[in-house]
Ligand SMILES: NC(=O)C1=CN([C@@H]2O[C@H](COP(=O)(O)OP(=O)(O)OC[C@H]3O[C@@H](n4cnc5c(N)ncnc54)[C@H](O)[C@@H]3O)[C@@H](O)[C@H]2O)[C@@H](O)CC1
Ligand SMILES: Nc1ncnc2c1ncn2[C@@H]1O[C@H](COP(=O)(O)OP(=O)(O)O)[C@@H](O)[C@H]1O
């Protein structure tokens with residue numbers, strides 16, 4: 001799914017109105033009724049009251065329409081409207097419709113408001129949406145302070161949390177509504193996908209309002225929301241004559257004393273995603289552990305007992321994943337550098353300490369084979385690139401890195417960002433906070449290595465792998481609370497993830 005910029009969203013709204021022969025009022029009504037349908041699932045309409053805070057524009061118009069539809073559905077609503085000289089036509093029309101139905105609108109000024117929130121209320125923020133052009137003025141502070149601190153049942157924003165920009169950074173000290181849930185129209189807005197937005201948007205749902213497909217497909221974008229449709233297109237379908245040679249041989253290099261489990265997880269994940277054969281290369285101390293943990297994985301050991309000094313030959317392998325549990329012993333670091341220089345044509349998956357070693361010696365970066373995949377979590381990324389002042393700046397830095405070194409970087413997180421050498425970024429849509437637990441990154445390394453072994457190119461590998469990893473994590477929630485997820489549970493659900501994408505039972 002494409003992630004659109006503000007001007008594209010505005011054009012798309014306009015084209016939808018033209019091409020579907022509907023009025024802008026009708027489109028607003030469609031948007032409002034979709035939100036009310038979703039609200040019916042989120043809340044028992046009769047149990048709570050909705051306090052709807054509306055602005056002067058079409059975001060406020062949405063709020064007014066939602067108020068009317070909620071009232072018609074039997075909910076108790078209280079409507080506040082920013083007092084203004086001018087309202088958009090659809091906003092005014094919705095005001096009239098509320099008047100006609102005897103639904104009272106309380107007007108307020110930002111500097112002098114009469115808004116009251118009670119503990120059973122659900123706040124709906126419809127003050128500013130995609131029309132936000134500048135940071136909200138300090139005269140609004142007391143309104144937002146009240147809305148953000150009042151004890152209530154739920155905080156919902158329509159389209160965007162008011163005060164938050166959709167595709168540029170919002171300063172940390174800005175006046176912004178803090179939403180538990182954002183119902184955003186058409187496509188996810190870029191800012192909603194970035195970790196720094198979590199302070200204002202805990203979660204979001206994309207509300208499909210049937211915007212014009214033809215216009216949508218004509219838009220250019222560098223940013224995508226990685227969804228099932230994209231991944232389904234990329235998956236290969238093996239024939240009945242397939243043999244394990246076709247599915248490739250993966251090599252997982254890693255492990256040090258006390259960190260053999262990381263290699264076990266990555267190796268098992270590589271096998272479980274479909275690699276034909278998997279060999280693990282680890283220090284001697286890992287031999288018995290690995291062989292007794294996973295019967296299907298072959299094992300090669302270094303001469304050292306507790307860490308890796310000499311790295312293996314790679315000719316027999318179609319894919320290599322390196323770094324999990326590796327450690328940074330001086331001999332390991334030396335061996336790793338030599339190994340990189342010997343394999344400048346072999347695209348690999350780099351994780352954990354492999355990334356840390358690259359970060360501590362930038363001169364090694366030039367030896368990365370084109371098409372390599374690096375999977376840093378934010379701390380590792382910081383070591384690699386230095387700091388950044390906002391997530392928007394971070395994206396630009398990563399794009400510069402992937403273009404310069406011709407590699408794919410997966411910035412791991414809630415919406416892991418897959419950054420391609422072209423500068424295209426795919427934000428993952430699967431996964432949950434229960435995956436923030438030991439070893440889940442090792443599982444991802446194994447998945448990516450196993451996909452590379454099957455002949456997927458690096459870009460497709462990263463897209464498929466990150467999506468399936470998150471989806472498998474979501475399947476674990478069918479029988480476990482997020483706190484109880486173990487990395488190995490994710491491996492066990494890879495089959496469900498594959499089946500879901502291919503619509504198999
Ligand atoms: N037909 C359409 O175009 C549709 C629009 N929709 C809604 O319309 C919204 C966009 O509406 P608008 O373009 O009217 O804009 P908004 O309602 O988001 O903002 C209202 C107005 O506030 C002003 N403004 C911007 N920044 C301000 C600031 N810092 N302080 C004070 N005033 C400021 C601007 O003049 C802007 O037009 C979307 O977010 C969505 O909620 C939906 O109803 C779907 C259909
Ligand atoms: N809040 C979250 N929502 C979804 N996925 C998450 C979340 N937090 C972490 N993850 C995923 O969990 C994995 C964690 O990887 P990593 O930090 O390397 O863990 P480890 O080093 O323990 O293996 C990544 O794939 C990341 O995208």
Ligand SMILES: [K+]
Nearest residue numbers: 125128160162
């Ligand atoms: K809003």
